[in-house]
Amino acid sequence: xxxxxxxxxxxxxxxxxxxxxxxxxxxxxxxxxxxxxxxxxxxxxxxxxxxxxxxxxxxxxxxxxxxxxxxxxxxxxxxxxxxxxxxxxxxxxxxxxxxxxxxxxxxxxxxxxxxxxxxxxxxxxxxxxxxxxxxxxxxxxxxxxxxxxxxxxxxxxxxxxxxxxxxxxxxxxxxxxxxxxxxxxxxxxxxxxxxxxxxxxxxxxxxxxxxxxxxxxxxxxxxxxxxxxxxxxxxxxxxxxxxxxxxxxxxxxxxxxxxxxxxxxxxxxxxxxxxxxxxxxxxxxxxxxxxxxxxxxxxxxxxxxxxxxxxxxxxxxxxxxxxxxxxxxxxxxxxxxxxxxxxxxxxxxxxxxxxxxxxxxxxxxxxxxxxxxxxxxxxxxxxxxxxxxxxxxxxxxxxxxxxxxxxxxxxxxxxx
Numbered sequence: 001x002x003x004x005x006x007x008x009x010x011x012x013x014x015x016x017x018x019x020x021x022x023x024x025x026x027x028x029x030x031x032x033x034x035x036x037x038x039x040x041x042x043x044x045x046x047x048x049x050x051x052x053x054x055x056x057x058x059x060x061x062x063x064x065x066x067x068x069x070x071x072x073x074x075x076x077x078x079x080x081x082x083x084x085x086x087x088x089x090x091x092x093x094x095x096x097x098x099x100x101x102x103x104x105x106x107x108x109x110x111x112x113x114x115x116x117x118x119x120x121x122x123x124x125x126x127x128x129x130x131x132x133x134x135x136x137x138x139x140x141x142x143x144x145x146x147x148x149x150x151x152x153x154x155x156x157x158x159x160x161x162x163x164x165x166x167x168x169x170x171x172x173x174x175x176x177x178x179x180x181x182x183x184x185x186x187x188x189x190x191x192x193x194x195x196x197x198x199x200x201x202x203x204x205x206x207x208x209x210x211x212x213x214x215x216x217x218x219x220x221x222x223x224x225x226x227x228x229x230x231x232x233x234x235x236x237x238x239x240x241x242x243x244x245x246x247x248x249x250x251x252x253x254x255x256x257x258x259x260x261x262x263x264x265x266x267x268x269x270x271x272x273x274x275x276x277x278x279x280x281x282x283x284x285x286x287x288x289x290x291x292x293x294x295x296x297x298x299x300x301x302x303x304x305x306x307x308x309x310x311x312x313x314x315x316x317x318x319x320x321x322x323x324x325x326x327x328x329x330x331x332x333x334x335x336x337x338x339x340x341x342x343x344x345x346x347x348x349x350x351x352x353x354x355x356x357x358x359x360x361x362x363x364x365x366x367x368x369x370x371x372x373x374x375x376x377x378x379x380x381x382x383x384x385x386x387x388x389x390x391x392x393x394x395x396x397x398x399x400x401x402x403x404x405x406x407x408x409x410x411x412x413x414x415x416x
Contacts (some may be wrong), residue, residue, distance in 0.1 A: 001299045001330070004047035004056040006035070007082035015058055016316055016330055017042040023084050030306035030334045035082040048101040048110045050087075051134035055080035057087065059112055060098035069078035073114055077134055088135045092126045094118045099391050102162040103152040105129055105183030110307050112136060115148035122150045125166050129183045130324050131182040142177055144188045147169040154202040154211040157242035165213060167197040174200055174215055178242050191246050195230040203261035203270045204286030207358075209386050210240035213309070214272050216259035231256045233272055237285045252277045262302040262311035265337050268358035268390075275300040275315040281317050295334060310335035312412060326369045344406050345390075348397075355404050364406045366393055372403050380404065 002015040011026040013035075021073030021092045025034035035042040040064035050057045058333040062070040073096050093116030104111045109130035116124050125148060129139065145168030152284040156163045161181035167174050167186075175188035193200075194217030205212045212235065219231025233256060234247040255381060256274040265273045269283035273299055277290040299316040306312065313333040347354045357364060366384065384391040395402070
């Protein structure tokens with residue numbers, strides 16, 4: 001399931017991978033209307049502007065054995081009105097399962113990373129560098145582990161170069177591949193991460209400015225109880241130089257298949273959700289016991305679907321059959337928390353005013369103006385620094401009157 005503004009109206013739309021790609025346009029009140037269905041095998045989907053025309057496109061992985069194991073991903077180019085047209089078909093590897101995008105060679109073009117499920121003893125992650133016109137160069141594979149089911153991007157060693165993390169389903173681990181900044185990656189380093197890990201999310205869960213990992217684990221089948229056991233979420237705190245601490249496991253209900261992060265209660269601390277449960281973060285890298293909601297889903301995504309500034313949830317539920325993540329329907333859960341907003345704090349001394357906001361809101365820009373009703377707000381010239389889990393700006397008081405506000409550039413520039 002992918003989120004993006006597919007028709008340019010400033011509202012967050014949905015693309016859902018089932019046997020086909022289903023696109024739903026957001027009405028802005030938490031409801032959606034179907035905009036189109038695009039045929040062909042589809043198991044997972046990611047959104048990005050792959051031809052640099054300012055319109056969001058889709059990349060689709062099939063994960064299909066019939067009539068023979070698939071080895072390609074496909075591109076659907078966006079028309080900017082919520083519809084899509086066929087683009088390139090790209091050979092990626094054996095049984096493409098999941099995708100992520102990022103600028104891996106720092107040329108300003110959006111590249112693809114594909115987690116290939118492969119065989120039990122042979123799986124790899126493929127990197128396809130973009131040409132900038134919706135086509136890509138030949139895939140380069142990196143041997144990782146067993147049966148890859150997820151891939152995500154983050155800068156795990158703080159060198160400004162995007163790195164990769166993948167989930168190895170039948171190795172009970174995640175693998176880190178540090179990026180060289182030229183589109184190539186170093187050999188994988190593995191970390192234990194629960195029983196049958198299937199999805200991974202990146203976030204700063206202890207507010208130290210270093211990216212951490214949350215891994216959803218499907219668990220193992222217990223024949224006696226006829227249920228899955230040992231399912232849940234594993235959290236691996238990042239050390240900031242590319243390595244991670246030992247995983248800490250949290251129960252999260254039956255068969256956790258997907259994980260996403262967001263601040264659901266507005267306390268400035270990142271929380272976690274799997275489809276059907278929420279784990280509130282304590283801000284130090286630990287989490288409270290899971291609280292369930294709705295029914296058990298398969299995939300989950302976080303976004304503001306009714307424009308109230310609170311992160312909502314979209315959960316795709318299984319339609320049965322194989323693979324298990326065949327989607328039958330999508331439920332939207334609107335956030336009812338009364339305090340789920342960004343907290344802009346101000347502390348005044350005799351010499352200066354310090355304005356701060358939670359570190360996890362790195363997409364927010366501090367703007368200033370000389371008049372509260374101004375239509376000419378400008379980015380504050382003072383550079384923010386990190387202090388105790390917050391971004392802060394200090395402004396001397398010996399200057400003319402100024403007003404401050406926070407603006408989410410991802411919303412106003414159409415990236416959310």
